[in-house]
Each structure stands twice: as C-alpha cells, then as structure tokens.
Amino acid sequence: MRLTQLTAALVAAGLALPALAAPNDNTALLEKLAARLEKLEARNAELEKEVKELKGENQKIADGLDSPRLSQYEPELTARLKAVEKDALEMKKAAKLAEKFDGIAVDAALTTVAQRASGLPSGTKEANSQLNYRADVTVELPLEPIGDIEHKVFAHVRVGQGQGLNTPFGNVGHYASAPNSVAFRVSGTDPDDSVALLGQAWYQAAIPLPIGGFTPYSREKLELTFGKMDIFGFFDQNEAAGDESVQFLNSVFVHNPLLDAGGEVAPDANGFQPGFVAAYVNESNKAEPWRVSLGVFGAGEQGASYQRSLNAPLVMVQAEKQLKLFGGLNGNYRAYAWSRSKVDELDGISTARHTGIGLSVDQRVGDGVNLFGRYGQLVKGELPFEHALSLGAEFNGSYWGRGGDAIGIGGSWLKTSKAYRKAGGGGDLDGDGTADFTFVPGGAEKVAEIYYRYRISPNLEITPDFQWIGRPGGNGNADSVKVFAVRANVAY
Numbered sequence: 141m142r143l144t145q146l147t148a149a150l151v152a153a154g155l156a157l158p159a160l161a162a163p164n165d166n167t168a169l170l171e172k173l174a175a176r177l178e179k180l181e182a183r184n185a186e187l188e189k190e191v192k193e194l195k196g197e198n199q200k201i202a203d204g205l206d207s208p209r210l211s212q213y214e215p216e217l218t219a220r221l222k223a224v225e226k227d228a229l230e231m232k233k234a235a236k237l238a239e240k241f242d243g244i245a246v247d248a249a250l251t252t253v254a255q256r257a258s259g260l261p262s263g264t265k266e267a268n269s270q271l272n273y274r275a276d277v278t279v280e281l282p283l284e285p286i287g288d289i290e291h292k293v294f295a296h297v298r299v300g301q302g303q304g305l306n307t308p309f310g311n312v313g314h315y316a317s318a319p320n321s322v323a324f325r326v327s328g329t330d331p332d333d334s335v336a337l338l339g340q341a342w343y344q345a346a347i348p349l350p351i352g353g354f355t356p357y358s359r360e361k362l363e364l365t366f367g368k369m370d371i372f373g374f375f376d377q378n379e380a381a382g383d384e385s386v387q388f389l390n391s392v393f394v395h396n397p398l399l400d401a402g403g404e405v406a407p408d409a410n411g412f413q414p415g416f417v418a419a420y421v422n423e424s425n426k427a428e429p430w431r432v433s434l435g436v437f438g439a440g441e442q443g444a445s446y447q448r449s450l451n452a453p454l455v456m457v458q459a460e461k462q463l464k465l466f467g468g469l470n471g472n473y474r475a476y477a478w479s480r481s482k483v484d485e486l487d488g489i490s491t492a493r494h495t496g497i498g499l500s501v502d503q504r505v506g507d508g509v510n511l512f513g514r515y516g517q518l519v520k521g522e523l524p525f526e527h528a529l530s531l532g533a534e535f536n537g538s539y540w541g542r543g544g545d546a547i548g549i550g551g552s553w554l555k556t557s558k559a560y561r562k563a564g565g566g567g568d569l570d571g572d573g574t575a576d577f578t579f580v581p582g583g584a585e586k587v588a589e590i591y592y593r594y595r596i597s598p599n600l601e602i603t604p605d606f607q608w609i610g611r612p613g614g615n616g617n618a619d620s621v622k623v624f625a626v627r628a629n630v631a632y
Contacts, residue, residue: 272302
C-alpha cells in the first residue's frame with residue numbers, strides 16, 4: 141500500500157517513469173529519490189532564508205535612504221548612495237554658483253612711470269625727475285534681467301602715489317599739457333599715504349526698442365546710466381589715443397585738451413563726477429552701428445562733489461558712427477558739443493556760460509596701422525587755449541615680426557586765446573603762491589610724443605616714451621622741454 145502511494149506521488153511529480161520502467165529495482169530507486177527530495181527540501185529552506193535576509197537588507201536600505209543622516213550601522217550600499225547623492229548636490233550647488241557669476245568681468249592693472257625732464261627753469265620746487273604708480277581694479281556685474289531689460293552695475297577702485305611731472309609743469313605755467321596722465325594720488329592725502337578710492341560706481345539698463353516688441357528682432361535700444369563716473373568713458377572716446385596706461389602719456393593725446401587740461405569737464409579733485417547718460421543705440425546695420433548720447437554731469441568745486449550738482453551742470457551731447465572703410469577696416473567717428481554755466485573767467489572775477497564743440501576720430505588704414513585725430517574749439521567763454529588739434533598713429537609690431545609691440549607717434553597744436561594773451565601768464569617756481577615771473581602769451585603750444593610698447597608677456601609691457609613741448613604755456617621766451625619716461629604696465 142505504501143509503495144503504491146509513493147509510486148502515485150512520483151507519477152504526479154513526473155518522476156515515476158524510471159520506476160515503472162524497472163519494477164524489480166523499485167527499492168533502490170525510491171531511496172535515491174528520497175535522498176534527492178531531502179536535498180531539495182534543504183536547498184529550498186536555504187533559499188527561503190536567503191530571500192528573507194534579502195528582504196531584511198532591502199528594508200534596511202530603504203529605511204537608510206529615507207533618513208537624511210549617515211550611520212555606521214547602515215548597509216554599505218546605502219552609505220555609497222548617500223555619498224554619491226551628496227557629491228551630486230555639491231556639484232549642483234557649484235553649478236548654480238558658477239551660473240550666478242557668469243558674465244562678471246574683472247580687470248586689474250598696475251602702471252608705474254619714471255620720468256625725467258630737461259629744459260625746465262631752475263628753481264622749481266619739485267625735482268625734474270619723478271616716479272609714480274597707479275593701480276586700477278574694475279568689476280562689471282550683470283544683474284538678473286527684468287523682463288527684456290538687461291542691466292548691470294559697474295565699480296572702479298583706484299589707488300596710487302606720486303604726481304609725476306605734472307606739478308612742476310604747473311609751477312612754470314605749462315597749462316595745456318600734462319606730461320603724465322597716469323599720475324594719481326587721492327586728494328588731500330599725504331604723499332606717504334596710499335589710499336584706495338571708489339572712483340566710479342554706476343548702474344546701466346539696456347531697454348530693447350520698441351518697448352513691448354519681439355526682443356530677438358530688436359535692433360535698437362535705450363541705455364540709461366547714472367552714478368559716479370569718468371566722463372571720458374562715455375564721451376570723446378578714441379581707440380588709438382585714449383588709454384594712458386598703454387598708449388600716449390601726455391594728456392593732450394589722451395583726451396580733448398580743452399575738456400581735460402582746460403578744465404571744462406570740471407570733475408572732483410580725483411577726476412570723477414556724478415552724472416546721468418541717456419543713449420539711443422541703433423544696430424540695424426550690425427557692421428556700422430550708430431549712437432546718440434546725452435549726458436548731464438555735476439561740475440565744478442561743489443557740483444562734482446555732490447553738493448550742488450544740479451546748480452550749474454555740464455551738459456554734453458555726442459553722435460557717433462562706426463564705419464567700414466579701406467576694404468572693410470573699422471573706423472569710429474564722433475562729434476560732440478558741451479555747455480556749462482557759471483564758469484569762472486580768466487579775470488578771476490566774472491562768470492559766464494562756456495560752450496564748445498569737438499571731434500574724435502580713429503580709423504584703421506591697414507591691418508597694423510590705426511590713425512587718430514582730435515579737434516576742440518571753444519565757441520563761447522574764456523580759456524587760455526581756444527583751439528586744440530591732435531593727430532597721430534599707432535603702428536603694430538607685426539610689420540617687424542613683433543606682433544605684440546607697437547609704436548605710437550602724435551603731434552598736437554594748441555592756440556592761445558585773445559583773453560589769455562590779454563591777461564598774461566606767469567609761473568611760481570618755488571611754490572610759495574607768488575608769481576616769480578610773468579610773460580605775454582602768444583602763438584601756440586606744440587607737443588610731440590613717441591613711444592615704443594614692448595610686450596614681454598601677455599600681462600607685462602614696458603614702454604620707453606619721449607615727449608617734446610615747444611612754446612610751453614604759450615611763452616615764446618621759454619625753452620622747449622624734453623621729457624624722457626619709462627612705463628611698466630601689468631594687466632590682468
């Protein structure tokens with residue numbers, strides 16, 4: 141009976157065929173089958189145990205992943221997953237931080253100038269040789285757009301020591317030209333002090349036009365800028381003669397001398413002033429865009445120092461156009477006018493409105509030749525010089541196998557005014573506030589400058605420089621002055 145039941149069970153399990161095929165050997169076969177069944181049961185028990193352990197391990201992993209904490213008792217897989225997750229989060233944070241800083245532009249430069257002059261009258265208070273340095277750091281920070289409006293903040297920090305040869309030139313009546321435009325020292329500080337100054341801090345918004353139009357198709361915009369600024373960053377710019385740290389040193393080539401040395405812009409003692417600039421920019425022709433700018437600036441002793449900035453402001457308007465000439469080479473053409481009321485006249489008593497006009501042109505005529513020209517004329521008012529003309533060029537070193545080098549040559553002519561000739565000129569040699577000599581101005585002051593900019597590395601340039609100043613201050617009896625200089629510029 142038992143054999144019959146076992147046979148039936150084996151048949152049901154599909155294992156009875158061998159047993160039925162050999163009925164005389166059923167006992168041995170049944171023992172083998174029983175052993176195999178025991179092994180299968182044992183293996184099944186082991187599998188059930190392993191499955192149970194896996195379920196427990198999975199539960200621990202799930203519980204560990206649900207917890208933000210990392211424990212030494214957690215499974216190794218949980219620890220590794222949390223470590224990967226942490227690294228991924230840190231990378232995401234770093235990416236977001238990098239995205240926030242995307243578009244930020246930082247520039248830094250250190251410029252040192254050593255100068256020596258010959259031809260200055262003996263007895264000047266300052267020595268004929270001077271050393272000075274200036275360091276500049278600028279930061280441009282784009283802000284989160286407001287709809288289609290892009291806007292940014294600009295800051296400029298400047299520090300320096302040494303007045304260069306500008307002070308002794310002033311002592312002997314050299315009005316039109318300042319031989320060292322790099323020289324800077326915070327006003328009112330001791331020569332031993334090196335104080336950093338926030339020279340510029342302004343905000344600018346670029347509004348696509350027409351307002352409410354489809355921005356990707358916009359080729360016009362309105363730029364609004366306000367804050368404390370350097371007026372020459374917005375007016376009278378020039379690609380070939382506008383950066384004293386790498387180009388010409390004499391102020392007659394850096395800016396329009398009627399505006400700069402002539403004092404028409406009238407910034408504060410450190411060369412900056414509050415202002416507002418509105419500019420219409422048209423880029424319908426991408427290759428030849430044009431712009432019209434209107435600026436209102438606080439000027440004068442009080443106006444530039446945020447006391448009475450709107451009492452007698454300086455107003456400037458400029459139209460500029462970029463052209464492709466001489467086979468498609470870039471050229472920039474700028475025409476501007478200015479007006480300022482309540483300006484002290486040469487007699488030191490009366491005041492009047494000053495108005496003037498100016499031109500600034502730079503044009504490439506070859507791959508390595510950039511010509512420039514400036515002209516200024518005082519239309520109304522009194523200044524020592526009423527006409528100013530500067531011409532010159534910069535030649536790239538690629539013509540002699542030094543592509544990073546350049547030679548700059550410039551000449552300037554500054555005509556004395558009738559009011560200046562009538563009032564007369566003088567000089568204070570010892571710096572005691574009393575004129576040590578007087579003269580009758582006449583003719584024109586003439587300035588010539590040549591420099592060679594030698595590039596040692598992309599960040600370091602050394603520039604020997606020579607200046608010649610004839611009829612200084614319009615004094616026909618004065619000797620011509622020669623100024624030798626070496627400038628080192630480190631920029632990043």
